[in-house]
Amino acid sequence: MAAPKSGLGDMADVKEAIKNQGEIVRKLKQEKADPEKISEEVQKLLSLKEQLGDARPQKFQLKTPKGTRDYNPRQMAIREGVFKTIINCFKRHGAETIDTPVFELKETLTGKYGEDAKLIYDLADQGGEILSLRYDLTVPFARYLAMNKINTIKRYHIAKVYRRDNPAMTRGRYREFYQCDFDIAGQYDLMIPDAECVKIVAEILSELNVGDFIIKLNTRLLLDGMFAVCGVPEDKFRTICSAVDKLDKTFWEDVRSEMVDEKGLAPEVADRIGEYVRLNGQLELVDQLMQDEQMMKNKMARQGLEEMKLLLTYCQLFGVLDKVSFDLSLARGLDYYTGVIYEAILTTEKVQSDGGDKNEPVGVGSVAGGGRYDGLVGMFDPKGKKVPCVGVSIGIERLFSIMEAKAEAAEGKVRTTETQVYVASGQKNMLEERMKLCNLLWEGGIKTELSYKKNPKLLNQFQYAEEHGIPFLAIIGEQELKDGVVKVRNTSTREEETFPRDKLLEEIRTRVGPS
């Protein structure tokens, strides 16, 4: 509905405002600015026009909700390729898959995400249960295990999750996004499933060919031991841990000031932490820290180091030692981790000049993360029965962005259909015959299309096949019908061959290969 018209004096002001706002929109469009920014300014313009009362009010805001996007067929083709690689890897490691609803009872999510709980999308109370959209796939997985009393499973789950976060869509940060989770639940010997999770991340990132990457490793045990050794009071472990977690996004000075000024840590304690968190390496770093008498006196630190040594040994056996870095600065935000933690980052990714959020340091590209969470399932079990779990989550949106940019750069055609044959005719009144031929090919399992026009031009049909990358045309006319043959044209070479109709399927099959 249009707003009530203003007086005449106001009208001039509004017209002036519309002119100015129009300029802003034009300029943004010329500059090819962020589409979301443009859309915002267009909305302002429209609401100004509405004040004027003479503009036809746009019936609908034609947009997807903030922080979400549609996938067009080209993006879907890329997405399907990425999923295929990931699912193949999960299956190669013997995983089954499950699915859970997109929303959960709100109480299922309560108390699992610490400060991030404010980012959860709630459903309106329309009577009945109080529901929220899932924030990740880990908590629903733990709920599933407890509810079905499952003690051992190796499962993957690929699905969308929802976070009311500040979107940065050019960097692949959305409010609706996919997670690809692989988790191993069960009481097993130390570090064996944990090492397989590292292996899986390494395989996926290598196969997707997104450039160099490194998988950072640490353990919560060692972190806590280190905090104790440095003199952090036990009740501050978690809050100091979340300060350390910011080291991948900000400088040590800022983290130190958060510890000292905000969280009341003694400066000398913070400085001791500062010494440790700059360390990273592999087995030699484990050995070095095992020489650290203070550390070795602390039970948690000692156990953490032993676990890390084992994990690195297993990474070596799995052939991925060159992809990992034992990194004392890795902390991970979530409260529920109890052991090993992982984070994979891309090391060659360049921040695009037009897209990057200027507040984030260059080269930060976390694309996978995870860890061991032995207590989460117990939070759901009425008797608190624990099911140890370890898992990783592949952050697929950033990988999509990279793959899309690569496809863009390669300028190669991404086929969005798999059509093998286009049934065509250059003559009039051939629709029924085209339909019959099409049906013959469909029944033979050949992916086939035809023009939905009664009498399409032959050239248009050739063009359609060429534009859509359809490799063959099956052409008929009066003569072909009389002779009981079909002409097969190779779209790229333009060679034509004629086959008896009853040999057509066979001939096409040898040309397109198994489907």
Added chain:
Amino acid sequence: MAAPKSGLGDMADVKEAIKNQGEIVRKLKQEKADPEKISEEVQKLLSLKEQLGDARPQKFQLKTPKGTRDYNPRQMAIREGVFKTIINCFKRHGAETIDTPVFELKETLTGKYGEDAKLIYDLADQGGEILSLRYDLTVPFARYLAMNKINTIKRYHIAKVYRRDNPAMTRGRYREFYQCDFDIAGQYDLMIPDAECVKIVAEILSELNVGDFIIKLNTRLLLDGMFAVCGVPEDKFRTICSAVDKLDKTFWEDVRSEMVDEKGLAPEVADRIGEYVRLNGQLELVDQLMQDEQMMKNKMARQGLEEMKLLLTYCQLFGVLDKVSFDLSLARGLDYYTGVIYEAILTTEKVQSDGGDKNEPVGVGSVAGGGRYDGLVGMFDPKGKKVPCVGVSIGIERLFSIMEAKAEAAEGKVRTTETQVYVASGQKNMLEERMKLCNLLWEGGIKTELSYKKNPKLLNQFQYAEEHGIPFLAIIGEQELKDGVVKVRNTSTREEETFPRDKLLEEIRTRVGPS
């Protein structure tokens, strides 16, 4: 939190109530009643126990939201098979795919679903945009076309939609459920894309092997023409149309009474409609109606009959005439249809004695529906520009239910993983060697698992392979390592062969086939 304890006298009452309620729950469980019913009664029992103050309150309600379900790995394996059949069919017909967000701006959905709008899930207003979960895939598709100014596309979209309906889960009616939509947008010649939609439904239902089915056909034009001929006032067309739509769920007498008593139609007009809606057939029915002078005088009816004749002719060319029925009682609920309408029903499905909703007649099994909607995209375009569309939606949940029941009945093992080789050893201290061998197989693309125990028993490893249907074991011990060989055991025949380690991949590959 437990409720405050009641006085002693009340306590006895509560104990009595708990005892009774306990009986109810036990009885339901014995009867294997509807799990939701059981869960409801258990909740009552728990809240009674809470009144008593001595029960440990359950920390979480361990359930999925009403009308939703998890998919376990077995169900996922069946679901994947169904999707594969459907996607193959869509691709065989040259469709691309898109995806849209799970929620839309509320205003995008407003005014599209008539009375059903009350079933839309809204998100809570947490600041920012007002959002709703999608109710179907058609409206988001129309929004996508208008937003991206797309005039021609053939696309499929498989995704979950959300309806706050009364769930009947044993009959496959959920609040969160999949739709598999195939739509053709574009200005084409009459009935050609419309016939392809029929063909697609016929192919999918035949390939899924869910028993006999029939695809009912009608057109809105003919319905409106028929209403006019019978004497229905024009402003009552839509409301009488929705009364006719109930004919698949209820008897003519009830529909007639709705028309006459509720909607104020003259009894003789209703009776005239009653004559028509009992008609169904194929081309001979079109011919019969074309003899009906009253009908042929009405432009809409005449055009509708001509369209139906063309559609049936094309169905014949596509080899699906035996699957279709021109049925004057088919009306479809949604307002936005403007031409052909479809609905596929299973004709051999039996309602299970324990599961069916007693209010629905036996044999009603709508599993696909759709039609032509030439006006919907225009509702989103600022200038009202129309894009003609026709499409079908496969209602997959009921098909899942049937496939699951079939798998259950067959008692065959549904494999939930694709693991080809299980690396095993009967000796101690072989973990590292098992890991190395596992890695060799992974690197060779073989789907491989190993036990996560340090020293698992050989028998347990054999058992694991057998239970999970893993066809081969690769077994090593001291001797095999010394000789540089691996023993390969066929899980089902128990035959063992020994191969040099460097021939292992090759030998395995010839046994498991291409992956």
